[in-house]
Ligand code: HEC
């Protein structure tokens with residue numbers, strides 16, 4: 001069993017070698033492969049038009065390039081489809097962290113009327129599997145999607161030429177003056193906690209309450225150059241807009257996280273941070 005687990009995925013440079021896997025759903029090639037097929041299976045949606053891969057496109061680090069997701073019959077949701085890399089390390093799922101395990105998470109979009117819009121019974125009948133088997137396979141596939149081995153990881157591992165001088169300056173700002181590591185920390189650039197960074201706040205109230213008061217989960221920054229637009233509502237189109245947002249200290253709001261405050265970055269400093277963020281792409285799958 002241990003051998004199978006080690007062989008089923010290779011952990012890229014920079015990520016935690018301990019990839020947590022539930023005891024009752026060990027990672028196997030068979031389940032990952034089945035999960036991959038189900039992930040791109042359009043029959044898992046009411047009108048046969050949408051698969052998980054429609055909103056989580058491998059060419060965009062499993063995001064979709066849209067501000068908010070579009071599901072069956074062109075129905076629009078209210079949130080941005082997040083990148084799905086390194087989710088095996090996640091401690092909670094969805095932007096508001098409302099779900100605890102990947103096995104539970106992967107069945108939600110199938111049932112969401114704005115996404116795939118099937119009952120679990122209908123889904124199971126369409127692919128001749130139990131809903132439990134669907135959940136285990138999809139969760140295993142999602143767990144196998146890993147991003148590491150980026151220029152940043154090679155730099156930290158001792159290759160001093162892996163980052164340009166500008167990117168190194170950006171890394172220092174990221175860790176220092178710009179204070180990004182207050183939340184985007186560790187091998188996956190997230191402490192997996194909820195914060196009000198002010199994004200949801202318009203006209204004195206949160207347009208989306210998230211986990212309450214406009215709180216959302218810190219997302220990974222790996223592959224970030226490929227996953228625009230940004231934030232839970234897709235409201236920031238570019239990394240430039242993201243840096244401007246943080247630089248001005250976010251949107252004023254009650255309960256704004258104390259780590260969000262005006263940064264007074266110079267134009268060169270902003271450029272360096274963006275150059276650094278662009279080096280977080282890995283040799284993934
Ligand atoms: C119509 C677009 C759409 C489809 C189809 C879709 N998703 Fe998503 N996915 C989203 C959106 C939007 C979110 C964030 C929703 C939220 O936070 O409320 C999300 C969130 C997730 C997350 C949580 C990521 C995190 O970091 O917390 C996972 C995992 C995921 N989807 C996997 C899947 C799988 C597996 C399927 C197929 C069974 C699927 N998705 C189908 C749009 C979609």
Ligand code: HEC
Pocket residue numbers: 082083174178179180181182183184194195196197199200216217218219220221224227229230231232233242243246257259260273
């Ligand atoms: C207080 C914690 C905190 C700090 C400090 C912080 N972030 Fe974030 N970051 C978050 C949270 C939470 C989100 C998601 C917010 C939302 O969608 O409403 C986020 C989202 C992002 C996103 C968009 C990710 C995506 O997939 O859409 C980027 C890029 C980003 N942050 C970069 C940075 C940079 C660069 C800094 C430093 C200048 C920084 N963050 C500082 C918590 C933080």
